[in-house]
Amino acid sequence: MARRLIPALGAALLAMPVAATVQTYVESNPGTNQIALGYPVPEPVNSVTPVNGFRAYGSLLARHRDLAASPVIREERIGTTTEGRAIWAYVVGDADTRLADGSGSEGVVLFNGGIHAREWASPEVATAVLEALAAGAEDGGFTEFLVDQVEITIVPVLNVDGFIQTQRTPTQVLRTTFSGDPPSWPRDGRMRRKNMRGVDAELTTESDALLGVDVNRNSNPFWAQSSQSSHQTGSLVHHGSGPGSEPETRAIQAAAELVDANRLRFFVDIHSFSRVFFGVNTGHARRDAITRSLVDAVRAATTGYGYDPTPAGVGIGSLDEYFAYSYQIPAYTLEIEPGGNGAADYGHNGVTHDGFILPESEISRVRQELSDALLLGAYRQSGPPVVLASTLQAGTGDMVYAGDWIPAATSGRSETSTRPDSLPAGEMTLRIVFDRPMRAVDGGSVVQYRGQSIPLLPTVRLVGLDADGQNIEFAVPAGMMRWSAAAESTRYQADTLVVALSAAAGSELSTAAQLDLVVDAQDLSGQRLDANPATVATWSDGAWSGYEDADGRESDQGGASAAFRLVGAGLAEPAPSGGAVSSGGGSGGLGLGALLGLGLFALALRIQRRRRFFSARRSGSRSSRSA
Amino acid sequence: MMSSMQRRLNLAAACVCLAGVMPGAAMAESVSAVRHAALQERPLVREVEASLRAEDWASVYQRIEATGTEIPTNAEQELVAYRLATGLQAAPMAESGRRWLQAVAQWPVVTTEALPDAGHGIQVPAFPATHAARTALRVWQARDDAQRLRDAISTSQWPGALSPNGELLARLGDAEFDALYALWPSKRQMPADWALRWASSRPDAERVERWLWAESQTDTPSAQRRQRGFASLASAGDAAVFDQLAAAVRAHPDWTPLWLAALGELSSLEARRELRWWAGDPQFGLDALQAQARSESGREWIREQIVARGDQAPEQVLRRMLIVLVHAGEEAFLRDWAAQPSSPRPLKTEVLAWLGD
Numbered sequence: 001m002a003r004r005l006i007p008a009l010g011a012a013l014l015a016m017p018v019a020a021t022v023q024t025y026v027e028s029n030p031g032t033n034q035i036a037l038g039y040p041v042p043e044p045v046n047s048v049t050p051v052n053g054f055r056a057y058g059s060l061l062a063r064h065r066d067l068a069a070s071p072v073i074r075e076e077r078i079g080t081t082t083e084g085r086a087i088w089a090y091v092v093g094d095a096d097t098r099l100a101d102g103s104g105s106e107g108v109v110l111f112n113g114g115i116h117a118r119e120w121a122s123p124e125v126a127t128a129v130l131e132a133l134a135a136g137a138e139d140g141g142f143t144e145f146l147v148d149q150v151e152i153t154i155v156p157v158l159n160v161d162g163f164i165q166t167q168r169t170p171t172q173v174l175r176t177t178f179s180g181d182p183p184s185w186p187r188d189g190r191m192r193r194k195n196m197r198g199v200d201a202e203l204t205t206e207s208d209a210l211l212g213v214d215v216n217r218n219s220n221p222f223w224a225q226s227s228q229s230s231h232q233t234g235s236l237v238h239h240g241s242g243p244g245s246e247p248e249t250r251a252i253q254a255a256a257e258l259v260d261a262n263r264l265r266f267f268v269d270i271h272s273f274s275r276v277f278f279g280v281n282t283g284h285a286r287r288d289a290i291t292r293s294l295v296d297a298v299r300a301a302t303t304g305y306g307y308d309p310t311p312a313g314v315g316i317g318s319l320d321e322y323f324a325y326s327y328q329i330p331a332y333t334l335e336i337e338p339g340g341n342g343a344a345d346y347g348h349n350g351v352t353h354d355g356f357i358l359p360e361s362e363i364s365r366v367r368q369e370l371s372d373a374l375l376l377g378a379y380r381q382s383g384p385p386v387v388l389a390s391t392l393q394a395g396t397g398d399m400v401y402a403g404d405w406i407p408a409a410t411s412g413r414s415e416t417s418t419r420p421d422s423l424p425a426g427e428m429t430l431r432i433v434f435d436r437p438m439r440a441v442d443g444g445s446v447v448q449y450r451g452q453s454i455p456l457l458p459t460v461r462l463v464g465l466d467a468d469g470q471n472i473e474f475a476v477p478a479g480m481m482r483w484s485a486a487a488e489s490t491r492y493q494a495d496t497l498v499v500a501l502s503a504a505a506g507s508e509l510s511t512a513a514q515l516d517l518v519v520d521a522q523d524l525s526g527q528r529l530d531a532n533p534a535t536v537a538t539w540s541d542g543a544w545s546g547y548e549d550a551d552g553r554e555s556d557q558g559g560a561s562a563a564f565r566l567v568g569a570g571l572a573e574p575a576p577s578g579g580a581v582s583s584g585g586g587s588g589g590l591g592l593g594a595l596l597g598l599g600l601f602a603l604a605l606r607i608q609r610r611r612r613f614f615s616a617r618r619s620g621s622r623s624s625r626s627a
Numbered sequence: 628m629m630s631s632m633q634r635r636l637n638l639a640a641a642c643v644c645l646a647g648v649m650p651g652a653a654m655a656e657s658v659s660a661v662r663h664a665a666l667q668e669r670p671l672v673r674e675v676e677a678s679l680r681a682e683d684w685a686s687v688y689q690r691i692e693a694t695g696t697e698i699p700t701n702a703e704q705e706l707v708a709y710r711l712a713t714g715l716q717a718a719p720m721a722e723s724g725r726r727w728l729q730a731v732a733q734w735p736v737v738t739t740e741a742l743p744d745a746g747h748g749i750q751v752p753a754f755p756a757t758h759a760a761r762t763a764l765r766v767w768q769a770r771d772d773a774q775r776l777r778d779a780i781s782t783s784q785w786p787g788a789l790s791p792n793g794e795l796l797a798r799l800g801d802a803e804f805d806a807l808y809a810l811w812p813s814k815r816q817m818p819a820d821w822a823l824r825w826a827s828s829r830p831d832a833e834r835v836e837r838w839l840w841a842e843s844q845t846d847t848p849s850a851q852r853r854q855r856g857f858a859s860l861a862s863a864g865d866a867a868v869f870d871q872l873a874a875a876v877r878a879h880p881d882w883t884p885l886w887l888a889a890l891g892e893l894s895s896l897e898a899r900r901e902l903r904w905w906a907g908d909p910q911f912g913l914d915a916l917q918a919q920a921r922s923e924s925g926r927e928w929i930r931e932q933i934v935a936r937g938d939q940a941p942e943q944v945l946r947r948m949l950i951v952l953v954h955a956g957e958e959a960f961l962r963d964w965a966a967q968p969s970s971p972r973p974l975k976t977e978v979l980a981w982l983g984d
Contacts, residue, residue, distance in 0.1 A: 027793045027794075027797070028765075028766075028769070028792075028793050028794040028796075028797045029766075029794065029797040029798065036762065038762065038765065038793075038794070039793070039847075040793065040820075040849055040851065040852065042851065043851055045850045045851060045854060045885070045888060046888045046891065046917065046918070046921075047850060047854075047884035047885060047888055047914060048884065048913045048914045048917055049883070049884040049910070049911060049913075049914055051850040051853075051881070051884055051885060052848035052849055052850045052853075052881075053849065053850025053851055054850075058917075058954050059917065061954065062913060062917055062950050062951065062954055063913070065950050065981070066913050066946075066947060066950065069942075069943060069946055075977075075980075077980065086983065185740075185742075340751065342751065344757075344758055344761070349758055349761060349762040349765070350752075350755060350757070350758030350761065350762075351755070351758060351762075352751055352752060352753070352755060353742075353751065355751070359847075360848070360849045360850055360851065361846070361847040361848055361849060364848070
């Protein structure tokens, strides 16, 4: 291995180690200078495929390269370590950078692993994300959507030198005396945290054991501004000689530029341990609120991870701060389990620092759980869901109505539709097409995505005027709706809602002079619809742009969408105002007290009439429509 | 090793760089070390340390009585409890000690240190008396169980409930452990590590089968244990056992990478044959090739495949062969290969990038 005799700046007298002792982790029955964990001490295994253990760096790299044979994964060299090793990133996405319907640009997500050498669970989780994307790139559902509509850059091992150093001596640490540490803290060997600047590979070289730079203290805007980082080269949190002084820091910054930094929307730096997401508030109110709601959805997919945001204006030079402030995006530090009690969480002895040594028996579960959680975050930051098309087909097979929101010439979408003056009586099938898989599918059944609790069906209403100019509103009962099976989906599994309608001859429906379709839905992460498909939602200056609520206002929450007029003249109002469409997504809380039978929509629809002021509100809002 | 000149250079650089820089940070960092050092010098702590060093168990037990089971209110008290709990692991087991350990094992940690990970600080125990007590209880349990097992061997009767964990396993000698095999109740699930030790000591079909069954049922799956088991049993020189293992792996795909990694440690003909059989497998072929590349003969076989059959091999297999050779440091061969006009261009580009060009 290449050894560089780089002068270690700032090897302060205070930091000089004395009387260092090599100690060895053992499972049990400890002798002199042995530390009993109470469980088998994990050592790296030479397995390319994920197993119940921690893979050696060479095996991880071989795995990444094997996966990069996929047409949707490309490997990029983003830097070179102080020991001359390449730092690699993997960009996952289809060939184009446009959304699947061509209307806008894909968002970019960045996941970083292995910044701290001893946190072995981190490269495993980052690799698991890559593995999940590669395995599911053609699953016809959730993962294929991500590959189509997001670009996900993954750096599985940023601190390559340090990681290799910990794997070189996987059971040994140096117990030494740095004046800044409590004497129980093990350093170097398996417990190396920092990079290898100024360090040789020999664990027993006492003079350099404490050196190296903490790459997670090496970034602007808060470089060297906190007592939680140090100028002392021997400190566990030595911040280096300047912001971005370390090749690893520059490499992760380069990873953000690989695709298009302007499209970056989500960053997670994966660490261990303490079972928490640390966040960064920047003082940008909308960004901070989105950062909170996003992490809440992601945390719900985990087993009890907490959230702990840093207040605006302070920091310690970490990567999450860099991305939060530089790009005004949600940026987090994920601390993988166990919690603060370390391996005692699993019933083991709980010796100090054993939280960094996740038992082998836990890693498969952790990989699966956290890759699911992180990909849920990517799904959510792909942008809010939107209704793209709708059709109404008579039982005879005749197409009664067909409407599409198609990409406009320059930007956004415009509606094209063919609609009748009135609806025929009889059985009909209404299909509502979304831009994404709206629900998870398991074995053909629609299920909740891991840890989520979203209403499995949305709220769908038909709202309009009858032949006498009086208001009508029909709430579709849940029993008449279902998500599309694979064969009848439009692009992804469960991207289409299929609604069975039935209208008797002479009913109000068949005589409706104007009828709008109003959908209030949440995607599988709980994010509500972009009410107006005409403006494509995108991330801009710390918040969503073009993401409207039911009243047509810019928002970060969205709302019910009335994107299609099934019957009657003129285009539908994308975001009709008023209480008729502003109820909570999927809640069904419409206050529909009166069920007017009259034989209309028998067994299919509840009918509620609203007669006052409706026409006036509709005509008033039409003038403000934009497409 | 750093040279003495290098150390002097470092020190000189440090003196220049540190002049007048952030004295506050240095002071803040030194506080915890100073506090720890002061605690170690307290008379009570020194007295406990002296008793433990002298193995004066009577004094240790007296101190335990005096300490009681009240939750400590300061770091000194917890440090004393921590040292007592640690020391009890080797002490004669007495009921009063057991009761005390059980009480301490329930204490919340009083003194913690903020471990500066991820920049935000994680609280980890500085004097984890609670964890030391748990460890001591586990050690005592193992000491108890080991004695009961020894008694069981002499009476040829299974001792009933015990905790067959690694702690107990480590306390049993080879002969007494092997004697336990015949006593193990047939309906009782064997821990996988126990089953492996029995199978390794005598790798016959029955013991190997019991280990494989234990692995399929365990709730503590371990890649290292499985790889170690496969390597140990496959190298025993028994062709029937080798075939038994190979068949088991085909029924448990998640074991396959570890089987292949284990075979990479062996030099037998059958191991090489098995690795070559797996080399073209879409799921585990890269594991097989990586295992092969650990030996010179394996690398030679891979090189021959590339030269002789590279143009006919599926692209995935060829690419994987190139990956493992890059990682095995076969730079000269790879550069020659990349220089061949017949080598496919996209792969050449990748290989040269992997080599750092």
